[in-house]
Amino acid sequence: MQHSHGSDVAHSGVCPQDLLARRINVLGPHTPLFYDEPLHLVRGEDVWLYDHSGKRYLDVYNNVPHVGHCHPRVAEAMYRQASTLNVHTRYLHNNIIDYTERLTATFAPELSMAMLTCTGSEANELALRMARHYTGGQGIIVTDFAYHGNTEAVAEIGTGFMPEARHTKRVKAFAIPDSYRGIEGVSQDQLAAAYTGQIDRAIEEFAAEGIPFAGMLVCPDFANEGLLNVPEGFMEAATALVHNAGGLLIADEVQAGFGRTGKHWWAHQWFNITPDIVTLGKPMGNGHPLAGVIARPELINSFTSHSMYFNTFGGTPVSCAVGMAVLDALEEDNLLANAVSTGAYVAAGLRKLQLKYPIIGEVRDRGLFFGVELVTDPQTKTPAPKAARRIINLMKQQGVLISVIGVHDSILKLRPPMPFRPEHADLLTHTLDKVLNQVSEELSHG
Ligand SMILES: Cc1ncc(COP(=O)(O)O)c(C=O)c1O
Incomplete structure (x- = not known):
């Protein structure tokens, strides 16, 4: 080209x-x-x-x-598919199947189903809807300096950036786990417990306020929070607390995913945890608007059988050709x-x-x-x-x-x-x- x-x-x-x-x-x-x-x-x-x-x-x-900017393989794939066919996902097409099969193979076996969107915000919004539907809850826990996107429901969890987050009862925040500054009077050994204690309290407060718990949504790399090193054992303990309270763990990998953190495909794989839902975006299409949700089949099936989900531009043949070319480039290079x-x-x-x-x-x-x-x-x-x-x-x-x-x-x-x-x-x-x-x-x- x-x-x-x-x-x-x-x-x-x-x-x-x-x-x-x-x-x-x-x-x-x-x-x-x-x-x-x-x-x-x-x-x-x-x-x-x-x-x-x-x-x-x-x-x-x-x-x-x-x-890489303007990667020739990605540009070529986009051009070739855009010159052949581009339609929404209500027709059979190989690209979306080939792409989502290859993508889900990079996750734990239980995270085997995908839904494609155009932006990280849409992916997080969809994840919230899915978690609230599946658990019957409303309450979501996030960090106290979170950004997860720009739709109304996602603005509500944007504690670091969005006024909407100050005026909701459905969201509670815990202090960003920070091994550098820690918590005054708490030793390094006790840090993980001190931070997870805040999650425990948030779950209790939701119960006391009559707001059923739906889950926790965090970037496992705490990227917008400043890429903090979390105390050892924190993510595992926090995940156990969320699950024991009937909630789901949503890992926002919009920034941290696709091998950015090296060694693993996904930042949550650095920890001994499996999220229930993972959201993806930004690097997924190398600049082309491609994003999505990966989750356990029962979560996606339960949600989509209850509420029709259609996204006009999510997962088109062109988007999936681009996504595939990104995976090719990641592997080949x-x-x-x-x-x-x-x-x-x-x-x-x-x-x-x-x-x-x-x-x-x-x-x-x-x-x-x-x-x-x-x-x-x-x-x-x-x-x-x-x-x-x-x-x-x-x-x-x-x-x-x-x-x-x-x-x-x-x-x-x-x-x-x-x-x-x-x-x-x-x-x-x-x-x-x-x-x-x-x-x-x-x-x-x-
Ligand atoms: C962690 C995280 N999640 C979600 C989003 C939202 O993604 P988008 O801008 O594609 O809606 C962002 C964007 O900066 C982000 O940093």
């Missing part, structure tokens, strides 16, 4: 300031944008992005282009193994920087997902959001794209496309070294 980069030329005459003004006019001022000076991108390839002036950026942020080896290499580089710069309080790594906790002082562990913001903007100026997460926006979020290699890691750590040096100087001069 021919790739045309003619749009670069067309775009190169556009002034980003004009584009920004027009954007605000037509999309409003509150549609989020990254960076103090927004970036005007025109092209992507592998781990690289190019702006309107032709400047190249190393992408250490975007997980949606999972197998050995990207899970790369997440393990390059991930360890990046983590080692970041830990070297931690020894040099006291502003780095903790480096967290899971495969090709990193959280770098910035603090004003390693003893007090006071979050350093201003420095974080300065760092991401300076990194961008130097041609490396990263972002921030966490309750205080003080944790650098590094989550590159999966073909990230050691030479890219060297560029990342070299640039971060320079930027940390500059920011440390600035801080020392007040």
